[in-house]
Amino acid sequence: MRTIEVVLLLASLLQVTSCSGQAENRTIVDAAEDVDYGDGPTTGRPDDGPDTSVTQDADADLGSDATAADADAAEVADDAASADTADVADAGSLSPSRARINEVYVDRYFEGDVVEWVEITAPPATPIDALWIRVIDKAGAPVLNLRVADAGTKMKTSGLWVVGSEAVAKVDKAYDPKTTWGLPNEGGSIQLTRNDGVVIELVDVVGYGTAPASTATEPKKTIETAAAALPTSGSTGKTIGRKSVPGDTDDNSKDFCVMSATPGAPNGACP
Numbered sequence: 001m002r003t004i005e006v007v008l009l010l011a012s013l014l015q016v017t018s019c020s021g022q023a024e025n026r027t028i029v030d031a032a033e034d035v036d037y038g039d040g041p042t043t044g045r046p047d048d049g050p051d052t053s054v055t056q057d058a059d060a061d062l063g064s065d066a067t068a069a070d071a072d073a074a075e076v077a078d079d080a081a082s083a084d085t086a087d088v089a090d091a092g093s094l095s096p097s098r099a100r101i102n103e104v105y106v107d108r109y110f111e112g113d114v115v116e117w118v119e120i121t122a123p124p125a126t127p128i129d130a131l132w133i134r135v136i137d138k139a140g141a142p143v144l145n146l147r148v149a150d151a152g153t154k155m156k157t158s159g160l161w162v163v164g165s166e167a168v169a170k171v172d173k174a175y176d177p178k179t180t181w182g183l184p185n186e187g188g189s190i191q192l193t194r195n196d197g198v199v200i201e202l203v204d205v206v207g208y209g210t211a212p213a214s215t216a217t218e219p220k221k222t223i224e225t226a227a228a229a230l231p232t233s234g235s236t237g238k239t240i241g242r243k244s245v246p247g248d249t250d251d252n253s254k255d256f257c258v259m260s261a262t263p264g265a266p267n268g269a270c271p
Contacts, residue, residue, distance in 0.1 A: 113182035117164025140212035189222035228256035
């Protein structure tokens with residue numbers, strides 16, 4: 001009797017254990033089945049931070065934009081430099097200091113100061129209102145100092161400008177031969193100066209005939225190397241004209257010759 005009770009007790013304990021195991025197993029399964037795959041949080045791969053492909057694209061775009069901006073800035077800088085360079089070049093090419101005495105008509109036929117004139121040349125559009133003509137006689141004394149042109153005047157398209165007696169048909173800046181105009185007939189010097197109100201610069205000078213060696217007041221230079229020859233006494237319609245070749249070698253005797261007068265027009269050839 002005792003043995004049978006023990007066997008029955010063991011059987012009862014085994015059944016309880018089996019039921020408990022099934023309950024535990026059932027709990028685990030139910031927990032797994034209760035996971036919501038429909039409207040719950042996404043159960044795909046976990047979030048791995050910012051989308052690196054988008055960031056890289058943005059960086060690439062920014063890099064391209066920066067490169068383009070740098071290129072544009074460089075182009076603007078180049079354009080500015082080119083513009084500055086061009087401005088400097090233009091300023092130099094249109095400087096009044098490039099003006100030259102081109103032709104001089106001295107009365108050799110005893111007609112008086114009414115026929116006399118001086119022609120200057122410079123690149124078209126060159127400001128010439130600061131230029132002056134200073135006339136020095138054969139003794140070295142200054143006798144005239146006159147403006148080449150009125151304020152604001154620039155060189156004509158022809159590149160030629162005539163200053164002289166109001167009786168000369170081709171004159172651009174006219175002076176009264178009875179009171180303010182006239183050139184020494186036997187010899188003298190004509191200085192082309194630039195006067196800005198502060199400094200007087202000698203731009204060009206032509207000594208002719210019995211020209212003086214110098215003058216007492218600045219600018220003192222009256223000849224470039226040697227004086228240019230005058231037309232023969234008694235001749236008319238002849239001038240002291242600058243040769244096209246050599247042009248300007250700083251030697252009046254070589255750069256000028258006696259030629260037919262051409263006021264306001266290109267110089268002719270030497271005879």
